[in-house]
Amino acid sequence: MITNQLPTLKLNDEQRNQLQQELGILLKEKMSLKQALQLQAEQATSEKEELFLEMLEIFDALEFFLNWIEENPDPNPKFFKRLPKSLGTIQKKLLNILERRQVEPIEFQDTKPDYSVCQVVDREEREDLEEQTITKVVRQGFRVEDKVLRSIEVITSKKPAS
Numbered sequence: 456m457i458t459n460q461l462p463t464l465k466l467n468d469e470q471r472n473q474l475q476q477e478l479g480i481l482l483k484e485k486m487s488l489k490q491a492l493q494l495q496a497e498q499a500t501s502e503k504e505e506l507f508l509e510m511l512e513i514f515d516a517l518e519f520f521l522n523w524i525e526e527n528p529d530p531n532p533k534f535f536k537r538l539p540k541s542l543g544t545i546q547k548k549l550l551n552i553l554e555r556r557q558v559e560p561i562e563f564q565d566t567k568p569d570y571s572v573c574q575v576v577d578r579e580e581r582e583d584l585e586e587q588t589i590t591k592v593v594r595q596g597f598r599v600e601d602k603v604l605r606s607i608e609v610i611t612s613k614k615p616a617s
Contacts, residue, residue: 512548516544516545557600558599567587568589572603573589574609575610578611579613580613581612581615584612586614590610591610593608594608596608
């Protein structure tokens with residue numbers, strides 16, 4: 456008859472005490488890690504809720520704007536004069552929300568694309584410019600700390616085909 460019994464270990468008092476101490480330390484560390492994970496989860500939820508509330512401010516501004524346009528189908532010329540400023544205010548609010556989360560526009564002033572932060576999305580024929588000169592920024596690029604979140608999308612020049 457075969458039995459699946461594990462061998463019995465004999466521990467002296469000192470070994471038993473040491474194991475009990477180490478087990479106690481491990482249980483305390485486990486509890487501390489559980490608490491830290493719970494705190495992290497609560498902080499992440501809180502940060503997410505804060506972001507959503509800030510985004511709702513942008514939503515509210517756009518909704519107000521769209522409702523006004525719907526209620527005033529024939530706006531006066533003053534409306535069109537103020538339109539860029541109104542949209543700029545909404546854009547500024549959004550940029551502030553991003554900035555608080557360390558998302559910042561990529562500052563780029565060169566005339567040649569830096570492929571670590573630029574993506575060429577189109578080329579246009581230009582006789583007056585050197586090859587690969589940026590003629591237009593199509594979409595602003597953004598970074599989070601040192602990581603490129605989205606590249607700057609640009610159009611560059613090329614010489615006309617002969």
